[in-house]
Amino acid sequence: MELNDRKIQILQAIIMNYLETAEPVGSRTISRRLPLGLSSATIRNEMSDLEEMGLIVQPHTSAGRIPSTKGYRLYVDHLVGLAGKPMEQFDALRGLLQKKYVQLDSLMKEMGDILAELTKYTAVVAMPQFRKTTIKRLQLVPLDPYSMILVVVADGNIVRNNVIRTRHPLKVEDTYRMTDILNAHLAGRTVDSVTQEEAALIKKEMQADSTMMEGVWDAISNTLKYAENIDVFTSGATNILNFPEFSDIARARALMEVFHEKDKMLSLVDYDLKDDESMKITIGSENTIEQLKDCSVVTATYKYGGQNIGSISVVGPMRMDYDRVIGTLDYLVKDFQNMFANNEEKEQKESQE
Amino acid sequence: MELNDRKIQILQAIIMNYLETAEPVGSRTISRRLPLGLSSATIRNEMSDLEEMGLIVQPHTSAGRIPSTKGYRLYVDHLVGLAGKPMEQFDALRGLLQKKYVQLDSLMKEMGDILAELTKYTAVVAMPQFRKTTIKRLQLVPLDPYSMILVVVADGNIVRNNVIRTRHPLKVEDTYRMTDILNAHLAGRTVDSVTQEEAALIKKEMQADSTMMEGVWDAISNTLKYAENIDVFTSGATNILNFPEFSDIARARALMEVFHEKDKMLSLVDYDLKDDESMKITIGSENTIEQLKDCSVVTATYKYGGQNIGSISVVGPMRMDYDRVIGTLDYLVKDFQNMFANNEEKEQKESQE
């Protein structure tokens, strides 16, 4: 069966109506709503066809139709207008994005909050992957002769730290010399870009400085590897409970649980997109996370140095306002990307004024 | 009216039955359950008295009785046995508490998770108040000539950091010298114990070193003051949704929202107890947080150096198993306190082996 223009119009009308009301849509509604001058009977015939094509479904015999996953997919891929660009209410976001930030993590948390507030859905923000961002500086902070803390500052002034133990006692000056060695090799680099040969070189250099430092590099190296852990923040988790489709307590609980499970959230923001893609929409049963089978997820990735290094997602009911969400995310991510890239420069200029 | 022994027994029986079933308790049930050989009619008379005293209430005329806030309060204050000490299932906790930790925050998160798992309620863990814990070391990490990061390591290897900007360009060595000055004064101290005179002294000393450092101390001082912010972790937020009293979606949402609001959580863990108190139980309407009017909160504080510096709470329905929760918390906090106090020593000993 062919999906002609009229069918598409009807499908779109059904979906848009359903997005608003969350109620199954009947033929009469469409007949009145669409300016085609068609009777409800005609619409009924068309709807029957659309159902056969798997684009809409009937909850029960005498009910109207609701879009299926496949129907949403078609809508999202071809019918969404991408019209919903920045509006008045974007003020908060715009203000945020023009702000010079001090530390990226607090900014991103705030960004998530505003995004959730704006969309009324749940926002999931993934921090830049640590191992893909540039290290600004490393610093060993001595605590006592046998332990110190490795502090790594990455782009965006994101700070990671880890305790490191030594077998031989070290003096404060030792840690400073080691710090110098580390920075000489690693500052301005990404963890990913450090080869095994280089690592061996650093180790050798440190041991040349003092035999006491045996084993210290291994600990540092482990810390850096371990630091590939991604941070994710979830904002507005409870927003999603406002929608009637989650008024069932069991379903609501399942959702809340998912938002608290870090593993699941990580798999959600998994942004293994090709670097030319920038947005991914996952609808209902397309989701790999069982508990999100009734949800849709819109994920936008942000780039740095041509690579995807992080993502921002919106989780909502399947009948989310895709148009608006896509528009918002698109706008947000583009501006955020620029800001992220430019912030460092700005900082320095301003200090010099 | 006098609350004689028999009335107390009946009240206790009612509460215990209600804790199990979440259903109003009738006179016949008590008559059968209590080995007093009293008929249901007699129990009815007593129940009528208990109701008059405000200890139990009737949801509607022909229903059994449920405990009132006042009834729970009496139960908690006088009737709870404190019997529920460590059981087999405490293995996880015990294991955790014997573990030597590297950084306290991850341990406390884990502790919250296990506590939530164990009690089936929601656990709220408040980290030690930063300004009351001892500073192990401060370190200025230079980023570029005009900015650096102040890293503060406190007891438990808790790391806080904040970006600091300068008006005059600084060299790496400058930051190291400043670091030395800071540590000379502040290492081994709590923020709270630093007087204004001392602060002035430090400022003077820094400026003596270099006029470039004008204003830097102020930034550092602000950071330390700001650091009084308490961290709270909530674990098992969704556990509480399992209880029938929260099967109403609106109530469930309100609860979930509360758990996500940091302000509210902070006011929850507010541990302004006298230093000889160690546990506080807040029941139902006694709660100042509106959304927790149907919940009870058991908060245990932990001390360090004779002062309360943090707390661990359990939030559950009013009909929570107080006995078990109190027992668990009591056990947990005591052991945690010891561990927290001893960990530093252990660490050093082990390194030297």
Place this chain on the structure above:
DNA sequence: GTTAGCACTCATAGAAGAGGAGTGCTAACA
């Protein structure tokens, strides 16, 4: 002081029925 007996209350569940939204099908029409 305790208890059996009894009338009474009221939440709850189920049955029955009305209403209505919406469908599919058929036959007629342009």
Place this chain on the structure above:
DNA sequence: TGTTAGCACTCCTCTTCTATGAGTGCTAAC
């Protein structure tokens, strides 16, 4: 051939009614 009016039919939803039963309070007798 596409469109439409008409109509029977389905089935959800809401309301009403009734039966059930758990539980009470009161009274009178033990």
